[in-house]
Amino acid sequence: MLKKELLAEVLDQALQRGGDFAEIYIEEKKSSNVFCEDNRIEKVNSGREKGAGIRVVKDGNTAYVYTNDLSRDSLIKAAIVASHALSTENKHEKTTYNLTTKQAEFEIKYKQMPEDVSFDKKIENVMQANKAARSLGEEIRQVTIALGDIHKNIQIANTDGDYVEDERVRVRLIASTVAHREGLIQTGYESAGSVSGWEILEKVSFEDLAIKAANLSIEMLDAKPAPAGRMPVVMAAEAGGTMVHEACGHGLEADLVQKGLSVYKNKMGEKVAADEVTVIDDATIGNKYGTYRFDDEGNLGERTTLIKDGYLTNYMYDRLTAEKDGVVSTGNGRRESYQHKPIPRMSNTFIESGKSDPDEIIKSTPQGLLVKKMGGGQVNTTNGDFVFEVQEAYIIEKGEIKYPVRGATLSGNGPVVLNEIDRVGNDLGYAIGTCGKGGQGVPVADAQPTIRIKQLTVGGTSLDDENLQIKRIRRK
Amino acid sequence: MESLLKLVAEKVINISYDKGVDAEAFLLHDRELSIEVINGNVETLKQAEETGLGVRVINKGRLGFAYTSDLSDEAVTAVVNDAIKISAYTAPDENHRLPEGNNIYPEMDFIYDDSFNQVDIEEKINMARLAEETAIANDSRVSVIERAGYEDTEFGSLIMNTNGLYAYAKGNFGGIYTFLVAEENGDAQNGFSVMVKRNLKDLNPIIVGNEAAQNGIRSLNAKAISSAKLPCIMEPYIMTRFMSLIAQMVNAGAVQKGKSLFADKEGEMVAAPMFSLVDDGTWKDGIASFPFDSEGVEAKNNEVIKDGILQGFLYDTYTAHKSGVKSTGNAARGSFRSLPSVGTTNFMMIPGQESAEQLIGTIKKGFYITEVMGMHTANPVSGDFSVGAAGIMIENGILTYAVRGVTIAGNIIEFLQDIEAVGNDLRFYGGRAAPTVRLKQLSIGGE
Numbered sequence: 001m002l003k004k005e006l007l008a009e010v011l012d013q014a015l016q017r018g019g020d021f022a023e024i025y026i027e028e029k030k031s032s033n034v035f036c037e038d039n040r041i042e043k044v045n046s047g048r049e050k051g052a053g054i055r056v057v058k059d060g061n062t063a064y065v066y067t068n069d070l071s072r073d074s075l076i077k078a079a080i081v082a083s084h085a086l087s088t089e090n091k092h093e094k095t096t097y098n099l100t101t102k103q104a105e106f107e108i109k110y111k112q113m114p115e116d117v118s119f120d121k122k123i124e125n126v127m128q129a130n131k132a133a134r135s136l137g138e139e140i141r142q143v144t145i146a147l148g149d150i151h152k153n154i155q156i157a158n159t160d161g162d163y164v165e166d167e168r169v170r171v172r173l174i175a176s177t178v179a180h181r182e183g184l185i186q187t188g189y190e191s192a193g194s195v196s197g198w199e200i201l202e203k204v205s206f207e208d209l210a211i212k213a214a215n216l217s218i219e220m221l222d223a224k225p226a227p228a229g230r231m232p233v234v235m236a237a238e239a240g241g242t243m244v245h246e247a248c249g250h251g252l253e254a255d256l257v258q259k260g261l262s263v264y265k266n267k268m269g270e271k272v273a274a275d276e277v278t279v280i281d282d283a284t285i286g287n288k289y290g291t292y293r294f295d296d297e298g299n300l301g302e303r304t305t306l307i308k309d310g311y312l313t314n315y316m317y318d319r320l321t322a323e324k325d326g327v328v329s330t331g332n333g334r335r336e337s338y339q340h341k342p343i344p345r346m347s348n349t350f351i352e353s354g355k356s357d358p359d360e361i362i363k364s365t366p367q368g369l370l371v372k373k374m375g376g377g378q379v380n381t382t383n384g385d386f387v388f389e390v391q392e393a394y395i396i397e398k399g400e401i402k403y404p405v406r407g408a409t410l411s412g413n414g415p416v417v418l419n420e421i422d423r424v425g426n427d428l429g430y431a432i433g434t435c436g437k438g439g440q441g442v443p444v445a446d447a448q449p450t451i452r453i454k455q456l457t458v459g460g461t462s463l464d465d466e467n468l469q470i471k472r473i474r475r476k
Numbered sequence: 477m478e479s480l481l482k483l484v485a486e487k488v489i490n491i492s493y494d495k496g497v498d499a500e501a502f503l504l505h506d507r508e509l510s511i512e513v514i515n516g517n518v519e520t521l522k523q524a525e526e527t528g529l530g531v532r533v534i535n536k537g538r539l540g541f542a543y544t545s546d547l548s549d550e551a552v553t554a555v556v557n558d559a560i561k562i563s564a565y566t567a568p569d570e571n572h573r574l575p576e577g578n579n580i581y582p583e584m585d586f587i588y589d590d591s592f593n594q595v596d597i598e599e600k601i602n603m604a605r606l607a608e609e610t611a612i613a614n615d616s617r618v619s620v621i622e623r624a625g626y627e628d629t630e631f632g633s634l635i636m637n638t639n640g641l642y643a644y645a646k647g648n649f650g651g652i653y654t655f656l657v658a659e660e661n662g663d664a665q666n667g668f669s670v671m672v673k674r675n676l677k678d679l680n681p682i683i684v685g686n687e688a689a690q691n692g693i694r695s696l697n698a699k700a701i702s703s704a705k706l707p708c709i710m711e712p713y714i715m716t717r718f719m720s721l722i723a724q725m726v727n728a729g730a731v732q733k734g735k736s737l738f739a740d741k742e743g744e745m746v747a748a749p750m751f752s753l754v755d756d757g758t759w760k761d762g763i764a765s766f767p768f769d770s771e772g773v774e775a776k777n778n779e780v781i782k783d784g785i786l787q788g789f790l791y792d793t794y795t796a797h798k799s800g801v802k803s804t805g806n807a808a809r810g811s812f813r814s815l816p817s818v819g820t821t822n823f824m825m826i827p828g829q830e831s832a833e834q835l836i837g838t839i840k841k842g843f844y845i846t847e848v849m850g851m852h853t854a855n856p857v858s859g860d861f862s863v864g865a866a867g868i869m870i871e872n873g874i875l876t877y878a879v880r881g882v883t884i885a886g887n888i889i890e891f892l893q894d895i896e897a898v899g900n901d902l903r904f905y906g907g908r909a910a911p912t913v914r915l916k917q918l919s920i921g922g923e
Contacts, residue, residue: 038733040567045541046558047813048551051526064522068545085521085597119565185857260620261657339524378850378864382657382664387850387864411864459862459883 001165002026006072007157008097010054013079015159018089019058021319022082023158023297026052026070027338030115031150036126037142039134044119051338054078058086060324064341099163104293105300106284110169110197114149117198122147125206133177133210139221140214142178145206147171149198156298164298170289170443171200172432175210179217186406188217189375189391193432193443194287216373216392219404226393226408226458232368233410233456234361234396239374240431241446244279245349246379247386247414249446250437252279252306252314253332253344254321256381263384263415264312272312273418276354279307281316283331283347289432290347290444297333297342304330307418318344336440343438350447354424358450361423363399369408369458370394370401374431384414387459409459417453425450477505477632478644481527484547485636488531491556492638497563498534499556500574500637500771503527504812509597512625513604521601528812533559537568543813571797574771577640581767581774582758587647591676592628600626603681607654610685617696618689619659622666627651628676635772643772649674649763652684658692667692672906674761695846695866698880701922707842707896708884708915709835709870712903715910717851719823721888722753723908724856726780728795729818737859737889738786746786747892752826753781755790757805762822764907770816771807778804780823784892792818824909828898832912835897837873843920844868844875845884859888865920883921891915 007024014022028050035043051068052075063085065078126145133143149171156164172193179186190213192204235243251262258265264272273279283292283301292301297319305313317325318333321344333342362370375389390408394401430447485501492499505527512520527547533540533556540563544555608624628650635643651672657664669687673679710718730736738746757775759765768774771793779787791799792807795818808819836844849864862885868875899912 041565042567043539043541043815044562044565045543045815046562047543048555049528049545051545059517061518062520063518064520066522066524066526068526068528081523085523086518119562123565259622261622339526341520341522376853380666380849382666389853409862 001153002070002155004099004157004163006075007155007163008099010075010079011097011157011159012095013076014054014056014083015095016080016092017083018092019056019083019086021057021159023055023156024052024075025296025338026155027152029150029152031148032115034119034122034126034147036130036145039130041123041126044123052078053338053341054082055341056082056086057320060320061086062320062341066339097159098161099157100161101163101165102294102298104166106293108195108287108293110167112198113151113169114171114198115151125201129175129206129210132207133175133214136211136214136218139179139181139218140177141180143210143214144176145210146174156294156296158298162298164294166294168195168292169197170195171198172289173204173206173209175213177210177214177217179214179221181221184221186217186220186223187391188213188215188220191432193289195289195291196287220392220406223404223406226405227395228459230455230457232365233371233453233458234365234368235371235448235451235453237358237425237427237429237448237450239371239448240429241350241448242374242431242433243386243388243414243417244351244448245346245435245444245446246377247384248279248418249281249346249349250379250381251384251414252316253346254315254317254325255344257315258321258324261382264315267312270312271310272415273307273310274421275310276424277307277310277418277421278305278352279349280305280352281332281346281349285348288348288430288445292347295331295333295342296335299329299331299333301347302331304332316344316346318342334442336442340440343440345437345442346435346444348445348447350428351424351449351451353426353428353449356423356425358425358427361425361450361452362396362401365396365399365452367398368396369405370396371410379414384416386414387411411457411459417456420454420456421451422454423452478634481505481632481634481644484529484552485634487549487552488529488556489636489638491553492533495560497560498574498638499559500532500635502530502532502770502809502812503634505632507630508627509600510625510627511601511604512623513601513608514621516605516608518601529555530809530812530814531556531559532815533563534572534574535560535563537570537572538563538566539569539572540566541815571794573793573797574637574639575641575773575793575803577637577642579641579643579768579772579774581643584758584765584767586674586760587645587765589648589675592630592648592650595676600628603652603679607652607681607685610682611654611656611689614686614689615658615693617658617660617693618656619664620657622655622657624654625652633766635768637772641772643768645767647766650676650679652679652681654684654688656688656692658689658696660696663696663698665692665695667695670905672763672904674763694868695878695880698866698878700881701869701879701920703920703922705917705919707839708918709839709842709844710913710915711844711846712901712910712912713905714845714848715825715913716905716908717848718888718891719825719908719910720851721854721856721861723820723823725888726789727818728789728791728799730856731789732795732798735857737857738789741786742788744786745784746889747781747784748895749784750828750898751781751784751892751895753824754779754826755804755806755820755823757821759822759824762907763904764821769805769807770809773803773805773807775821776805790818790820792816820907822907822909825898825902825911827900827902827911829900830897832899832901835899835912835914836870836875839870840872842870843879843918844870848884854888861886861888885919885921
């Protein structure tokens with residue numbers, strides 16, 4: 001932790017040659033990973049990092065300088081570089097910034113820091129999960145288990161006088177399995193993660209997670225090839241909110257809107273989705289993977305209603321984009337690390353639960369596809385076109401779930417799909433992921449209730465993705 | 477910088493000697509400048525400096541790894557101890573070895589261009605501005621410049637291990653890019669162009685701006701087509717996307733894990749005879765050229781596929797040991813934060829004689845492919861791919877109207893065997909290079 005006085009001195013240096021705003025972001029981080037494949041611990045690593053990012057803003061333009069040398073000399077040097085980048089003005093008077101500590105609106109209590117858990121213990125848990133998945137029989141040929149944890153301490157100070165200290169701890173587990181039968185290969189994938197210390201184990205069983213993935217890969221061996229064509233699609237809550245996050249959420253980020261790269265530009269107040277659809281981004285929910293008390297420029301994490309009963313009500317803003325639109329930040333300014341400037345990002349994004357009983361939605365569907373688990377995909381945010389793989393799907397006939405199908409892909413257009421939703425369930429299911437944008441990955445969660453889309457194009461070619469990365473969608 | 481990094485490396489090696497483990501210190505110092513302009517203003521200017529250490533320990537065949545960006549004595553000692561501690565838990569594997577020392581590295585004076593340091597930042601900003609201006613001026617249908625910018629990177633890499641290996645070199649390169657949207661009649665399409673060069677004087681913002689604009693405009697007013705099997709032309713960029721799939725298939729790590737269709741195919745005909753591919757870590761002006769790989773093995777020019785015949789796979793020290801061969805100098809790592817694993821350097825097709833126009837000119841009805849979506853979903857085990865695509869119809873040897881929303885499907889083996897002609901217009905996209913390629917036919921899924 002650096003002293004406030006030093007931070008204030010750096011801020012003064014950063015605005016020496018003028019500018020509207022300066023900020024320093026300090027980060028110290030410990031992380032570890034345990035990776036099991038082929039029935040053995042393939043990789044274990046641990047890392048420690050620290051660094052500072054200094055930002056100077058002038059007329060909406062940004063100079064960003066970072067260094068991992070946190071000495072006074074190095075920080076002052078970095079501030080001088082940043083101050084020269086945007087301005088040619090002469091030296092300003094010295095300003096003393098009185099940094100006031102900002103209070104969070106909710107507490108996150110951590111019981112046991114992951115770095116205090118021995119590798120023995122972590123490995124034991126990972127190997128138990130591996131064993132559990134393999135106990136399902138010979139057909140399970142490969143099991144990979146990846147455990148990752150991260151503990152970050154941050155400090156943010158800016159020339160508005162804000163000072164924020166925060167501690168962030170996350171643990172996540174990925175289980176991926178491959179099942180074989182007579183030349184046929186099917187994969188299963190499950191992940192869980194939260195803002196939590198090692199006490200995540202009180203809520204999540206690594207073994208159950210691995211068994212779930214293994215069961216899925218075995219069940220899909222019995223699946224028939226998916227049909228192709230346009231058909232009604234019911235997306236179960238457990239599929240998570242990948243679709244709403246990727247195909248709509250990004251288009252509601254203010255930077256993309258302001259650059260004219262979103263289908264939602266100039267649509268504020270307009271009807272953009274079916275009446276049943278309300279979309280929310282909420283950084284304040286419990287211990288969800290995308291939860292935070294402060295965003296990465298020191299604003300409070302918030303709950304923001306983006307679409308209300310089908311009408312566009314708000315975008316997600318960081319400080320700079322909010323200023324440009326003359327509004328206040330929605331607390332969505334996030335960055336991957338001290339190496340990156342903050343940009344508008346989602347936190348926990350979801351379609352709000354509706355009124356329908358999920359079983360009844362299926363019963364009232366004469367024919368269609370039930371999607372229970374999504375895979376990877378690709379999205380063009382300029383026009384909202386998407387392609388997603390489906391990991392687990394079933395055919396619905398006369399309101400009944402008939403048989404599993406494999407190799408389905410969903411292709412369509414996000415904004416169009418939001419208009420095509422005709423039923424919304426009273427349940428809600430989450431998925432976690434690392435969302436990539438502008439070369440920065442941040443942890444997010446997304447969710448949706450069971451929804452029915454009137455018509456969607458289903459492609460039927462089998463695609464496998466054995467990549468053990470956390471669901472990382474490729475975006476244009 | 478070398479002497480500073482060397483001090484840290486020596487510390488790592490000394491502690492490791494004392495503890496009786498094999499160890500490697502990998503140090504990277506990296507300096508980056510990136511400039512993004514919007515409407516001629518510098519929207520973002522970023523300068524970064526970073527130094528870090530990755531310590532790989534091999535303790536009786538057990539691997540341990542830890543990294544730090546804090547190079548203080550305490551942090552370095554802690555990180556070596558962490559790596560040793562971790563090595564107690566991993567499974568022993570006799571193939572975990574460090575490369576031998578006393579290597580002779582190729583001379584590469586072309587990997588460092590001092591003019592990147594001499595040129596004023598204002599001049600670099602102007603290059604980004606020029607790319608943006610050129611794109612806007614190119615055509616009135618260019619509606620939004622998403623990003624236009626300039627970037628350069630300088631890096632120094634030092635590797636030392638307990639076998640007496642010592643390697644240090646530094647390199648740099650720079651690039652210009654433009655990403656934009658072209659619009660007409662309510663239809664919006666993306667266009668882009670990227671140029672990366674080892675010499676500052678080779679960067680040309682005018683080419684980048686014009687190409688990005690034309691790249692977007694040619695996709696406007698696209699039509700749908702019905703499903704068909706058609707002769708296809710792959711743009712160099714599209715061919716490099718397919719080469720990413722081939723790169724996975726010739727990766728010895730994937731081969732050894734049974735994840736490659738090319739396993740057991742060494743010496744066999746896997747592609748049409750006009751298809752040749754090398755991985756050349758020494759290629760003059762190549763972005764990925766460097767005297768040694770990420771564990772200090774000297775860079776080489778490796779033939780991968782020659783006249784359609786698979787010559788061999790790409791190895792790092794671990795996979796080479798496992799297969800009883802020598803490392804091909806293909807250990808790669810993203811940064812000091814990760815262990816080395818097999819990767820490509822300059823992964824290049826060998827160009828042919830004909831121009832792109834000549835290749836297109838012989839097709840009566842065909843499809844010129846300019847975009848693929850979802851390439852990462854292709855299966856390197858089965859070779860099957862089914863990806864979204866866009867392009868331009870070829871009629872009587874001429875490019876006609878744009879086509880969008882089709883899928884192309886097939887198998888990479890058939891794809892390679894269906895290659896009929898290879899163009900002379902070799903072009904790099906990052907570390908991959910390809911010319912225009914003509915395929916006998918591909919299945920195109922339309923309406």
